[in-house]
Amino acid sequence: MSIELVKTLSKTESKSERVFHADADLIALNREFQNSRPSEIMKFTIEHAQNPVIFTNFRPLAVAFLHLVTQPKKDIPVIWVDHGFNTPETYRHIERVVNTLDLNLHVYSPRMSAAHYTAVYGPIPPLDTPEHDRFSEIVKLEPFNRAMEELKPDVWLNGIRHDQNAHRKNLDVFTFGSHGTVRVAPMFHLTELDVEEYIYDRELPDNHDYFDPTKGEEHRECGLLLQK
Template sequence: MAKPDLSLEEVRDKLKDASAQQVIEWAAETFGNGLVISTSFGIQSAVMLHLATKIVPNISVIWVDTGYLPAETYQFAQELTERLNLNLKVYQSFLTPARMEALYGKLWEYQDINALNRYDFMRKVEPMQRALKELSSTAWLAGLRRQQTEHRKSLERIVLQEQQYKIHPILHWNSRDIYNYLTTHDLPYHPYFEKGYVSVGDWHSSRPMKADDNNERDTRFHGLKQECGLHLPLSPEVSKSLDSSNL
């Protein structure tokens, strides 16, 4: 299905007071088979996966597996995949973890923003961009919420990110909304929630929340940054690397 030419201003006004379910229903009707959803199988991932698959049961679910996730994340992913009958599409870097470490070292240990960005590009951004292209995606459902990061505070219900319409059904939800939805539908948090984690990604770059943390994303990436790059516009350098398949 070709990407529709939408007026973002008109769509944002239309969806301004819509429920999360209504936003997904609109997206399914508007984008058809071009609609996908991404998941990290993180702390609250069951919410968006349940919301989306109740409306579009066979929607392509993109999971970028970095190869460095905790064992509990892989187990949680298996549990949700079976329970929700997910049409899961797993994407990974062309570089195995062993090969990456041999060529570039353990980039997360450098405590350097450029090293972390390089890691995120190889293990997350490139596989995600490849997934969107191979699945002929024109629109992408993502479970971002405004209270999570400074960047996300500025987001709208629908944005244009590169060649994709990006749709955020639960953008305005807070932690209580998440809890209520999970409880109502008897859905689980990620197992690390019981260990004090409010956000979880790779085992080497996630930790439980502390009393002096100002934001849940302070617990990720050693506090050096809040976003891994999946939900940010691509820089010219990154776009060039993708075009040349230069990892």
């Protein structure tokens, strides 16, 4: 660890006895870890986080992130919002991954089921409409916010990478998230090929039939990273 980061952490810890908080020096953290391996980022995070949680949607390649982040802390809570519109294969894949990695899974579902929503409002509405905004709030944002309010994490671990879309390219390993959290993305500097090799080398099960109704298109954000 560099002298600069040691000074930063000492100052931070003497002030609040925590590393991850609303006044954390994320610029220094990102500078220190810009060339670090994901496992090194995870080691540091678990050593200093007081109540970390993982958020996942079990999308393709997400199993690599789940494997990585559960290695240093097997019982870390894994938040999954089951919006009810997943493909059958995605549900089967989730069962395989939960069993393979022995995940401490916390499932949060919308207060309105997929069948209820469809019966009242009809099919998934078109993107970029007020109706779709309401849909996203009902099936993903509300249950996610409920999870964060109940679990009260200081660190929110996620699997985003710089090469996924324009918004994520401008983020970093350590960023401020909603609900007073610090978001940590240990795989941020990896490429899609890096992640594919991680899965192949460890013979992990992957998901090849996935659909996120709140995004519709791969390059879009679903809204969780845009919340303040």
